[in-house]
Amino acid sequence: MKSSETKTDLSERKLKIVLEKSSTGYSAYAPEEEGIYTVGETYEEVKENIVEVIEFRTEYLEEMGNSAEAERLRNADIEYFLDIQQFFEQYSMLNKSEFANFIGMNPSMMRKISKGLVALSDAKARQIEEGLHRLAEDFSKVNFA
Known part of the structure; x- marks a missing residue:
């Protein structure tokens, strides 16, 4: 860890994604981020879809002039959580x-x-x-x- 990085900096680079099984396949969402959710028929498909959703959200944030938030999201490490x-x-x-x-x-x-x-x-x-x-x-x- 660089001396200028803090624990807060590191935790901000993590993006928690919750994966859940549903009657029609799988869903995924980021409980701490607005607008990041998707579904898919398979486990792999929903993981691919969430990456696309994050890309779309990043582009939207940039278009809205929130480049710092877009950059934080773009550089976040995805962590998947299953029950x-x-x-x-x-x-x-x-x-x-x-x-x-x-x-x-x-x-x-x-x-x-x-x-x-x-x-x-x-x-x-x-x-x-x-x-x-x-x-x-x-x-x-x-x-x-």
Whole structure:
């Protein structure tokens, strides 16, 4: 981090996008930004659509003379958020019990959380996120002969 950058500067460069499954596909929106929302039939389509919406919003802000806001939005890092049930639906190839063992969580608790029977606490969310990131890092090092 540059010495002139503050934590506020870094958080302003992040754009939270919430992805939700609907009866017709998926929706996506930025809860902290006006005018950024879209739908799509597939998970990938809605992610592509949200990028287009952000581009359109940036152009609109520039046309309205708000170039600083447009620049902030243009340079923002997109962070996608799913609820835990949607995550395990989207990535159904993951065995919940084995993943729970991998991250040191009780498999029964993981199944209850993933079905919405038990609320996801902040601590459990961090544990799951950190485990997923560790798994992704492990996968990125795999090569086949």
